[in-house]
Amino acid sequence: MHYQKINYPDNDKVWLECYIQDSGLKLGQDLVRPALVICPGGGYVYLSPREAEPVALAYAAKGIQAFVLHYSLGWEVKGFQPLKEMDWAIGLIREHANDWYVDADKILACGFSAGGHLALSSGLLGKNRPNGLILGYPATDMSGQGSELMQMLFFGKEGPAKEEKIWLNPVQAVTKDAPPLFMFTTAEDTLTRRSTLDLVMAYEEKGCLLEYHLFQKGPHGYSLANEACADGSSQVIDPHVEKWLDLSVEWIFSVFGQLEFRDISTSHIMDAIKELGIPLPQEATGKGIENA
Structure with missing residues (x-):
């Protein structure tokens, strides 16, 4: 594996971290592997480190190329700048697919909490859209109670224009062409439980490919739910919830094709x-x- 850090054009506050496995360990494939662009959460005001490198290394250990997007935060979110940065990241990976041993038709966006909102927006509203989505306790709808902060960050004011409102709730943009979705949260996560169900219903109504897991216990923001990302808190460790990672990997290969040995x-x-x-x-x- 080799590591690269690539800055977004003209903005060194935004970058893509690349955890790229070379072709030496083929895991059944001649050269290429699926890839994930990981979007950590943090309410668009900071990026959670527990949802960045630990997640990338966990997927890399499963034979998947992993990338972490450090996107714009705070006032720089205006105009939904992070969505433009996702377009750049996915386009960059497709451009370098041969160099980075990536299957250009198997690039997925993976996001947690607010990062899940960004990943979903990329799949439904982006210009360079991913082929699939993995969403962990995503904040899919930011237009409800307490949305004043998000409106200020996204639009610089409250009361966005009608055509801009979809940025806060991209669930409205689900069509029959929405990318395959793997999603998980917990019944105890009151921040995302209901909005994830809205997304499930939108996918169901359009007949889109979906796998959804609602675990019983677990707080918001548990990431891998193990010691690798606990950050000193035993509250986010749960061996049952931890199974989501293996389930998502099984889902990736079942939807996008198994490895050939x-x-x-x-x-x-x-x-x-x-x-x-x-x-x-x-x-x-x-x-x-x-x-x-």
Whole structure:
């Protein structure tokens, strides 16, 4: 794996972190893998580190190329600037698909809380749209109670124009062409439980591909629900909720295609020995060494 940080054009406050696995470990594929653009949450005023690198590394361990978008925050959100940055990130990954061993037709947006709102908006309103969505306890509707802050951030004023209101509630933009969706939250998360159900119903009414998990227990913002992202709080650790990651990976491969394995040895020991110029007896070149 190698790591890259790529700044958004003319704004070094916005960047894309790239966790790219090379083609050496193929996991059944010749070169390319699915990819995720991860959008951490934080109410568009900060980015939660628990929903950034730990999530990227967890998906990378499953053989998926992972990217984390550090998008605009605070007053720089105006005009829904983060959506433009998602367009840039997805376009950049597609442009470099061959270099980064990415399947350009298997790029998904993954978001948590406000990052889930951004990921969903990318799938429904973006110019470079992802092929699928993974949303964790997403704040899909920001037009209800307490929306004054979001209106000020998005529009610089309260009372947005009619055509702008969809930015606060992109659920209204669900059509029959909406990207496949995997979504999860908990019954105890009063911030997102009802709005996620609205999104489920919108997908159901349009006949769109959807998998939805409503876990019983867990607060808002639990990320991976394990020690890797607990940040010192045992409240966000739950082995049952933690299963969402494996479920999402199974879903990715069931929707976008399984890996194809070939029954050949993957050992390179004999190649290394030959390069060193070490002579071996004939009997030592058998399957025992090749498959070591």
